[in-house]
């Protein structure tokens with residue numbers, strides 16, 4: 087909506103202002119890696135990093151999330167009455183989130199919040215109460231392929247504001263009202279500064295070496311892709327370990343369980359994974375995805391065929407490359423999609 | 429190294445073309461640096477994709493028991509010391525038959541821990557790593573450095589006691605010395621200095637970042653239970669979330685299930701996305717089994733695994 091300028095020598099004060107108003111989280115260095123943590127010391131926020139080790143998915147979709155609590159006694163007055171957990175409350179801000187991760191959460195909005203029936207309070211509450219301030223990538227990793235996935239190193243989708251590093255200053259692109267509020271009092275960017283940010287965006291996009299084709303995947307019939315021969319090769323070495331699904335910003339499968347201890351209990355939602363045979367195991371003993379091949383195929387078909395088909399062409403992957411870096415047997419999503427596209 | 433790659437390819441080609449095996453399980457070069465991955469060659473042409481390097485950190489014995497149903501013909505497998513010991517374990521536990529597997533044994537030079545290499549270049553992206561004799565040449569944006577492989581070996585390769593394959597159908601390369609000087613007790617030693625409460629704290633600290641993805645379990649050739657105890661649902665033994673007690677239960681039970689069976693191959697640690705040092709637990713148990721029963725897993729096909737027999741003179745101290 088507007089382009090503002092924040093001089094780097096004013097950055098300290100700006101960040102102090104944010105931490106006084108919000109609960110601010112930002113990527114910080116920990117054990118040689120960029121990891122998300124509460125920003126206690128504003129000097130510790132990272133401005134140069136490729137991407138965070140794990141995605142910030144946990145902020146909106148925690149690995150274990152208490153949904154409600156109850157007393158596990160049937161005859162008392164309080165027995166078995168569910169009590170909801172409080173919502174997020176205090177305003178939260180994620181600083182320097184990468185555009186790919188922000189885009190991933192916008193994709194997940196389409197899944198968690200679809201209509202009155204599919205309107206997930208837990209997800210929505212955290213999304214509504216969190217401001218996302220992005221940082222454009224100037225140094226993409228060799229494993230990044232965001233430009234092939236409706237995204238890019240300076241993509242603004244899902245962000246409230248995007249920061250672009252111009253050396254001694256930051257260009258602040260405000261994108262929503264929440265973003266505008268942050269930039270209040272900052273000077274407007276000049277035409278040169280806007281042009282410099284655009285040039286930087288172009289340079290970053292050009293640096294992305296991995297290209298993944300999607301045209302055939304989108305136009306092919308579901309069953310044609312489902313029955314393609316290459317799946318048997320993909321599954322050979324897969325351990326079905328689920329690392330790829332846990333590190334992925336768009337993977338969102340979960341399992342809801344009731345846990346009781348003595349008289350009290352809670353209903354908790356935990357991450358689950360299509361890679362686990364238990365995930366699709368029916369009470370009857372039938373398992374519709376009984377083999378390793380069925381499970382691996384599900385991960386890729388879900389992201390690249392079923393989600394686009396059901397959610398107006400959106401892809402369930404933003405090209406962040408985490409699964410490429412972390413899969414213990416190097417099953418490379420780029421190779422798999424290129425095979426689906428061949 | 430190159431001579432070894434050629435040798436593995438030639439042997440694989442011969443086995444595939446004369447029909448001795450249907451498939452050769454080895455390693456191929458990965459799409460990202462330091463990640464050679466399990467590769468299945470079904471034709472002599474595919475055998476040309478096989479490779480060998482210090483980045484072969486998956487334990488291929490795993491795939492002998494995780495092959496899809498219907499693919500049960502004879503297979504060949506590339507096996508360094510620890511992998512061959514895992515194969516011995518799987519034969520003893522009746523998971524595979526000796527005559528169903530053809531072992532291309534490779535005396536191991538020790539493997540590289542990619543995390544140690546990454547740690548030398550904090551916050552930087554490594555784009556290429558090549559092997560040059562004893563050194564690695566590590567390249568990234570704006571830097572190129574030589575790293576001595578000895579400094580970045582996997583922990584278990586430092587402590588490894590048996591790098592030569594213990595059972596072999598065809599040996600690739602020259603056998604190394606039988607005593608490599610590895611001290612396997614080094615991993616367990618720190619535990620023994622700790623008081624019980626300190627031990628518990630060290631245990632909790634070791635697993636604090638675990639995300640329960642189970643890559644450690646799934647990469648391990650010993651974790652072949654059809655239904656793992658953490659996946660049991662009738663009854664459910666262990667909660668599925670991030671509750672500390674449940675995460676601890678997973679690690680404790682898994683470690684004990686490996687007692688007298690773990691060959692310290694390190695595949696679990698190499699697979700873990702969070703860098704959890706899971707071998708700290710199995711190594712202590714390995715040492716206990718060795719000292720109490722005089723047994724080291726995977727060395728031969730004849731001896732009986734200690735936890736599958738009862739002897740009246742077994743030590744009883746631990747249940748006093």
Ligand code: SF4
Nearest residue numbers: 324325327328330413
């Ligand atoms: S693709 Fe890789 S990370 Fe994902 S389940 Fe298979 S082995 Fe694990």
Ligand code: SF4
Nearest residue numbers: 334403404406407409
């Ligand atoms: S599938 Fe892989 S590359 Fe795509 S969003 Fe998930 S982790 Fe990132």
Ligand code: SF4
Nearest residue numbers: 509510536538585588
């Ligand atoms: S544990 Fe021993 S045999 Fe296995 S890779 Fe390391 S050095 Fe080689």
Ligand code: SF4
Nearest residue numbers: 638639641642644700
């Ligand atoms: S691989 Fe690592 S993070 Fe995953 S369950 Fe094992 S120890 Fe935990």
Ligand code: SF4
Nearest residue numbers: 648690692693694696
């Ligand atoms: S527990 Fe780890 S070190 Fe031991 S055999 Fe399994 S993968 Fe190898």
